[in-house]
Amino acid sequence: MGSDRIGARFAAVKAEGRPALVTFVMAGDPDLATSQAILDGLPRAGADIIELGMPFSDPMADGVAIQLAGQRALESGQTLRQTLAMVEDFRRKDSQTPIVLMGYYNPIYIFGVDAFLAAAREAGVDGLIVVDLPPEEDGELCIPALEAGISFIRLTTPTTDDRRLPAVLKNTSGFVYYVSMTGVTGAAIANRERVGEAVRRIKAHTALPVAVGFGIKNAEDAAFIGRDADGVVVGSAIISAIADTLDDGRPTEGTVGAAHGLVAELAAGVRRARG
Amino acid sequence: MDMSGANSLRQGPDDQGRFGQFGGRFVAETLMPLILDLEAAYRTARADDAFNAEIVHLAKHYTGRPSPLYFADRLTEAYGGARIYFKREELNHTGSHKINNCLGQILLAKRMGKTRIIAETGAGQHGVATATVCAKFGLPCTIFMGATDVERQRPNVLRMKMLGAEVRPVTAGAGTLKDAMNEALRDWVTNVESTYYLIGTAAGPHPYPEMVRDFQSVIGTELRAQMLETEGRLPDALVACIGGGSNAIGFFHPFLDDEGVAIYGAEAGGHGIDVENGHAASMTGGRPGVLHGNRTYLLQDADGQILEGHSISAGLDYPGVGPEHSFLRDSGRVKYMPITDAQALEAFQLCTRLEGIIPALETAHGLALVKAIAPTMRPDQTIVLCLSGRGDKDVESVGRLLEGQL
Numbered sequence: 076m077g078s079d080r081i082g083a084r085f086a087a088v089k090a091e092g093r094p095a096l097v098t099f100v101m102a103g104d105p106d107l108a109t110s111q112a113i114l115d116g117l118p119r120a121g122a123d124i125i126e127l128g129m130p131f132s133d134p135m136a137d138g139v140a141i142q143l144a145g146q147r148a149l150e151s152g153q154t155l156r157q158t159l160a161m162v163e164d165f166r167r168k169d170s171q172t173p174i175v176l177m178g179y180y181n182p183i184y185i186f187g188v189d190a191f192l193a194a195a196r197e198a199g200v201d202g203l204i205v206v207d208l209p210p211e212e213d214g215e216l217c218i219p220a221l222e223a224g225i226s227f228i229r230l231t232t233p234t235t236d237d238r239r240l241p242a243v244l245k246n247t248s249g250f251v252y253y254v255s256m257t258g259v260t261g262a263a264i265a266n267r268e269r270v271g272e273a274v275r276r277i278k279a280h281t282a283l284p285v286a287v288g289f290g291i292k293n294a295e296d297a298a299f300i301g302r303d304a305d306g307v308v309v310g311s312a313i314i315s316a317i318a319d320t321l322d323d324g325r326p327t328e329g330t331v332g333a334a335h336g337l338v339a340e341l342a343a344g345v346r347r348a349r350g
Numbered sequence: 351m352d353m354s355g356a357n358s359l360r361q362g363p364d365d366q367g368r369f370g371q372f373g374g375r376f377v378a379e380t381l382m383p384l385i386l387d388l389e390a391a392y393r394t395a396r397a398d399d400a401f402n403a404e405i406v407h408l409a410k411h412y413t414g415r416p417s418p419l420y421f422a423d424r425l426t427e428a429y430g431g432a433r434i435y436f437k438r439e440e441l442n443h444t445g446s447h448k449i450n451n452c453l454g455q456i457l458l459a460k461r462m463g464k465t466r467i468i469a470e471t472g473a474g475q476h477g478v479a480t481a482t483v484c485a486k487f488g489l490p491c492t493i494f495m496g497a498t499d500v501e502r503q504r505p506n507v508l509r510m511k512m513l514g515a516e517v518r519p520v521t522a523g524a525g526t527l528k529d530a531m532n533e534a535l536r537d538w539v540t541n542v543e544s545t546y547y548l549i550g551t552a553a554g555p556h557p558y559p560e561m562v563r564d565f566q567s568v569i570g571t572e573l574r575a576q577m578l579e580t581e582g583r584l585p586d587a588l589v590a591c592i593g594g595g596s597n598a599i600g601f602f603h604p605f606l607d608d609e610g611v612a613i614y615g616a617e618a619g620g621h622g623i624d625v626e627n628g629h630a631a632s633m634t635g636g637r638p639g640v641l642h643g644n645r646t647y648l649l650q651d652a653d654g655q656i657l658e659g660h661s662i663s664a665g666l667d668y669p670g671v672g673p674e675h676s677f678l679r680d681s682g683r684v685k686y687m688p689i690t691d692a693q694a695l696e697a698f699q700l701c702t703r704l705e706g707i708i709p710a711l712e713t714a715h716g717l718a719l720v721k722a723i724a725p726t727m728r729p730d731q732t733i734v735l736c737l738s739g740r741g742d743k744d745v746e747s748v749g750r751l752l753e754g755q756l
Contacts, residue, residue, distance in 0.1 A: 142522060
């Protein structure tokens with residue numbers, strides 16, 4: 076079952092006395108084969124949980140790095156069906172590492188919610204993060220996903236006040252994703268101390284693990300944020316490391332290694348967080 | 351909300367911001383608290399006589415309302431059939447209907463204590479109207495405009511800059527209206543505390559579609575009174591062009607429950623509805639999906655990726671449409687038809703030569719639809735076009751298209 080894998084992983088890293096490293100990569104970036112190789116090697120490089128981006132033509136909450144990754148993926152012909160097939164392929168080799176699909180609602184809506192959930196479950200997807208589905212739209216996908224045994228991981232933000240937080244946490248499962256800033260992915264965190272306060276505020280309302288994302292770029296950031304958070308999410312920095320190796324949008328010899336190299340550094344960072 | 355009866359088509363949206371299955375609030379959590387605040391602030395403002403009185407005052411003394419109802423005698427003669435009237439929104443200050451909505455929303459932004467305004471624009475009409483009200487009310491503003499549109503609508507870019515706005519060209523995607531809206535949403539999510547997003551069309555998350563419609567409904571409400579005064583009865587047919595559909599919804603809404611009034615919307619048929627990604631007629635050639643905060647008809651591929659669409663007119667070049675139009679389409683109350691670039695261009699020229707009115711290319715799509723419908727009607731019937739904008743901004747680009755013919 077989906078959320079069991081997520082729960083088990085958070086419990087395991089907690090027992091090690093450290094936060095989980097959650098890594099985001101875009102499915103199909105820069106092409107299907109390279110992306111599969113990056114995905115398959117993430118656990119070995121040190122990722123505890125994997126967020127796999129479902130590319131969308133209009134990523135309204137993303138900064139330039141993830142926008143471009145999505146564009147490269149779509150140009151290489153990536154579809155939602157192929158993204159699900161990537162998870163299926165990964166699962167044949169790894170039955171333990173949780174995979175969370177992250178993206179926007181329209182491709183799922185067009186695939187058909189029930190058909191998508193059945194296919195996601197079959198492929199071994201553990202959870203979903205869908206940026207443009209707030210609690211007000213829970214009937215669309217959140218409730219059906221929970222019924223299908225797939226976690227629905229909610230984003231909470233600096234604008235989610237204590238009055239609103241219970242409603243946001245109500246149907247959340249797996250973990251809570253705290254967005255460290257008001258902004259798009261890839262921007263810089265203005266005040267890292269504030270993030271710790273926010274995590275403690277959320278934890279007062281829920282027993283779920285709290286992972287922090289947006290603006291974490293290197294091992295040092297991961298170690299700092301990981302003092303308070305149960306997980307640190309890194310996306311744009313990994314995407315940029317991949318992008319830096321590309322030759323006119325195409326992968327080179329260094330592409331897969333660049334992603335895994337950064338993930339290994341980040342993994343060392345989370346292990347220093349509470350050291 | 352209008353409460354004119356259980357069978358009324360004018361009751362939407364419901365508490366969830368839905369018009370039937372369309373509309374809603376599909377936005378990131380960061381924006382959600384703000385959107386709820388906005389809705390509350392809007393309800394309070396509408397119930398405040400002082401707010402409504404200020405809108406009426408500005409409409410009269412700043413915009414120049416009511417806009418005239420004009421009988422287009424030579425076009426009536428040329429097309430044959432029904433008597434053709436124009437509702438002259440192009441005579442408003444700033445040259446289009448867009449100012450009606452901007453004045454309403456800037457007053458709301460001031461009430462909410464916002465200190466900075468952002469907006470998206472396609473043809474630049476909404477950008478100019480926004481820059482204008484920001485100048486008048488002393489608020490800094492940033493206008494997001496696709497880089498392609500910056501090129502083809504230069505006069506409006508200059509106007510915005512002269513009015514003190516910062517114009518930020520957006521190069522993502524095809525550099526048109528949808529990309530400008532994405533970038534405006536990214537800015538909003540980043541500056542959510544200080545910034546008011548002044549959406550120009552009747553789309554986006556609830557309450558925008560309702561709010562924009564309400565501020566634009568002055569067009570249809572005035573027309574009702576003017577037609578009763580001029581012809582002694584309601585019009586037989588209404589026609590408006592549809593991009594996001596703000597002029598159209600304001601024009602149509604007061605007539606939705608009048609069964610005797612046939613209502614038509616002209617979508618951008620571009621190179622033709624059969625040309626893949628060659629048009630922007632979302633209700634003719636698209637299907638329901640979720641983008642920019644609402645569920646509505648969208649141009650998209652089989653994987654749910656949004657297409658850019660194409661139109662000769664930068665203001666109609668949007669792959670979606672306001673959710674209330676999607677609802678009216680499915681209910682059958684309004685008939686939406688595609689008009690090609692070539693048809694619009696022909697109507698643009700004819701109206702200019704016969705009536706001495708240079709219409710915006712957006713509006714020319716409505717004119718071309720009048721050409722199709724008026725001849726099927728009797729000479730004692732009337733058809734009214736919402737002449738939503740003036741074409742000064744298009745003179746340069748139309749001139750290039752007609753090279754050698756002028």
